[in-house]
Amino acid sequence: xxxxxxxxxxxxxxxxxxxxxxxxxxxxxxxxxxxxxxxxxxxxxxxxxxxxxxxxxxxxxxxxxxxxxxxxxxxxxxxxxxxxxxxxxxxxxxxxxxxxxxxxxxxxxxxxxxxxxxxxxxxxxxxxxxxxxxxxxxxxxxxxxxxxxxxxxxxxxxxxxxxxxxxxxxxxxxxxxxxxxxxxxxxxxxxxxxxxxxxxxxxxxxxxxxxxxxxxxxxxxxxxxxxxxxxxxxxxxxxxxxxxxxxxxxxxxxxxxxxxxxxxxxxxxxxxxxxxxxxxxxxxxxxxxxxxxxxxxxxxxxxxxxxxxxxxxxxxxxxxxxxxxxxxxxxxxxxxxxxxxxxxxxxxxxxxxxxxxxxxxxxxxxxxxxxxxx
Numbered sequence: 402x403x404x405x406x407x408x409x410x411x412x413x414x415x416x417x418x419x420x421x422x423x424x425x426x427x428x429x430x431x432x433x434x435x436x437x438x439x440x441x442x443x444x445x446x447x448x449x450x451x452x453x454x455x456x457x458x459x460x461x462x463x464x465x466x467x468x469x470x471x472x473x474x475x476x477x478x479x480x481x482x483x484x485x486x487x488x489x490x491x492x493x494x495x496x497x498x499x500x501x502x503x504x505x506x507x508x509x510x511x512x513x514x515x516x517x518x519x520x521x522x523x524x525x526x527x528x529x530x531x532x533x534x535x536x537x538x539x540x541x542x543x544x545x546x547x548x549x550x551x552x553x554x555x556x557x558x559x560x561x562x563x564x565x566x567x568x569x570x571x572x573x574x575x576x577x578x579x580x581x582x583x584x585x586x587x588x589x590x591x592x593x594x595x596x597x598x599x600x601x602x603x604x605x606x607x608x609x610x611x612x613x614x615x616x617x618x619x620x621x622x623x624x625x626x627x628x629x630x631x632x633x634x635x636x637x638x639x640x641x642x643x644x645x646x647x648x649x650x651x652x653x654x655x656x657x658x659x660x661x662x663x664x665x666x667x668x669x670x671x672x673x674x675x676x677x678x679x680x681x682x683x684x685x686x687x688x689x690x691x692x693x694x695x696x697x698x699x700x701x702x703x704x705x706x707x708x709x710x711x712x713x714x715x716x717x718x719x720x721x722x723x724x725x726x727x728x729x730x731x732x733x734x735x736x737x738x739x740x741x742x743x744x745x746x747x748x749x750x751x752x753x754x755x756x757x758x759x760x761x762x763x764x765x766x767x768x769x770x771x772x773x774x775x
Contacts, residue, residue, distance in 0.1 A: 423452060423455070424448055424452070427448050427451040427452065428444075428448060430451075431444075431447070450559070450564035453564055453566065454564055454565065454566050457499070457557070457566035457567075458497055459497065459498045459499075459553060459557065459566075459567070460495055460496070460497065460498070461495075461496050461497070461498045461501060461549070461550075461553075462484065462488070462494050462495055462496070463495075464498065464549065464553050465480070465484055465549045468480075468548075468549050468552050468553075469481065469484075469549070473644065473645065473647075473648055475626060475644060475645055475691075476645070479541070479545060480545045480548075480549070482542075483541070483542040483543075483545040483546055484546075484549075486509075486513060486542050487509060487542070487546060490508075490509045490512050490513075498550065498553055498567055499567060499568075499569065501550070501569070501571050502569070502571050503571040503572075503573075503574065503575070505571070506543065506546075506571055506572065506575055507575070509539070509542075509543075510537075510539035510542075510543060510575065510576075511539075513537075513538050513539040513542055514537045514538060514539050539576075540576060540577045540578055543572060543575050543576075543577045544577040546572070547572040547575075547577060550567075550571075550572060551572075553567060554567045587714070587718060587721060588718065588721040588722045588724070588725035588726070589714060589718055589722045591726070591771055591772070593711060594615075594618070594722065594772060595772055595773065596709065596711075597611050597614065597615060597705075598615065598772055598773070598774060598775065599773075599775075600705070603705060603708075604704075606700075606701050606704075607701045607702075607704050607705045607708075608670070609670070609671070609683060609684075609687070609698075609701060610697075610698045610699075610700075610701025610702050610704075610705065611701070611702070611705060612667040612670050612671055612683075613625070613628065613671065613681075613684055613687075613698050613716070614698070614702060614716055614719055615664060615667050615719075616628065616664055616667050616668060616671065616681075617716065617719045617720075618719040618722060618723055619661050619663065619664045619667075619765070619769055620639065620658050620660070620661075620664075621656075621658055621723055621740040621741065621761075621765050622719055622720030622721075622722075622723040622724065622740070622741050623641075623658070624643070624644065624645065624691075624717075624720070625684075625691050625694055625695045625698060625716055626644045626645070626691035626695075627641050627643060627644055628680075628681055628684055629681075629684055629685060629690075629691040629694055630644070630679075630691070631679065631680040631681060632678065632679065632680060633673075633674075633677075633679070633680045634660060634680065637659055637660055638657055638658065638659055638660065638758075639657075639658050639659075639660055639680075640655070640656070640657045640658070641655075641656055641658075642654050642655055642656070643656055643742035644691075645742075646742055650742075654742045656739075656740070656742045657756075657758045657761075658740075658761075658762070658765070659758075659762035659765065659766075661765065661766070661769055663769055663772075663774040664774075666775060668681070670683065671683040671684055672684075684698075695716060698716050699715045699716055702714065702715065702716065720741060723740075723741075723768060724737050724741060726768050726771060727740070727764055727765075727767075727768050730767055730768065730771070732764045732767065732768075736760065736761055736764050737764075739756060739761055740761050740764065740765065
């Protein structure tokens with residue numbers, strides 16, 4: 402600087418003049434009557450917020466990498482899949498969050514639903530397959546990207562202070578209605594479950610898959626992840642915190658399920674009652690984690706369906722089947738939701754009100770009475 406305290410560097414002078422010009426433009430937008438009774442600090446804060454809005458930059462993918470760490474292990478891969486699809490569409494892994502538009506997302510949805518179906522290969526990575534799509538995939542992708550986008554708005558926008566750095570809502574008018582369950586997840590007819598109960602002529606691998614499916618069904622649609630990590634129960638009750646929703650419910654998705662005597666033979670074949678840390682050691686032998694174990698079980702179910710000439714289904718069908726049958730025999734929707742551990746209309750008051758687990762167990766007995774058990 403000179404002795405008169407003036408800048409010598411022309412670059413600094415240019416940047417200072419630019420900043421002053423921006424401040425003058427923002428100051429000119431303020432109605433003088435709005436400043437009655439306001440302090441200089443108020444004016445400075447208002448101008449600073451205005452410049453912050455103009456200068457705000459946030460890479461959507463970098464923010465997403467931080468956000469998905471708050472998700473459960475089971476849900477995290479779903480967000481990562483949606484992000485990879487968005488990255489393939491953009492042709493790069495990086496975009497400013499304010500550059501995401503409704504038109505861009507519409508084109509992304511069309512590309513997802515009309516493009517070739519992709520699959521993951523451990524050897525080749527993501528590959529194109531010739532299999533037809535069972536339905537649109539874009540609602541699932543858009544829903545997860547929308548969660549990431551809205552979380553950024555909640556964190557960085559200051560509506561009260563007037564600093565709305567992410568003003569757009571590009572997901573607002575998009576169709577993000579979840580698709581109907583695929584064939585493999587639909588509720589099964591009573592006859593199919595009865596055939597599973599009666600089948601004694603099958604390989605050990607298939608038998609184990611059937612046993613796991615029927616145990617999950619009889620325990621009110623328990624997921625493989627919850628059965629896989631289940632410790633031996635005490636007495637006639639199995640209590641657990643449902644893995645998928647434990648972080649989204651104030652009660653940790655606590656479920657208390659009576660162990661039906663009808664599934665005694667199936668539990669025995671899965672190793673229940675052995676000394677050890679886990680309730681069903683045979684299920685844990687199916688894979689190193691619940692995801693791998695689920696793939697093993699689904700392969701066994703697919704083999705059984707092919708031999709029987711039945712349309713293939715996956716393990717998740719047991720939850721839909723239990724819920725569907727419970728509603729058909731007149732079980733209240735609230736009881737079904739409690740048995741399944743849904744997030745649903747759960748309220749904070751439900752933490753303090755002791756749930757009637759005997760009532761829920763009675764509903765399960767009514768469902769199981771529809772079948773002839775060995």
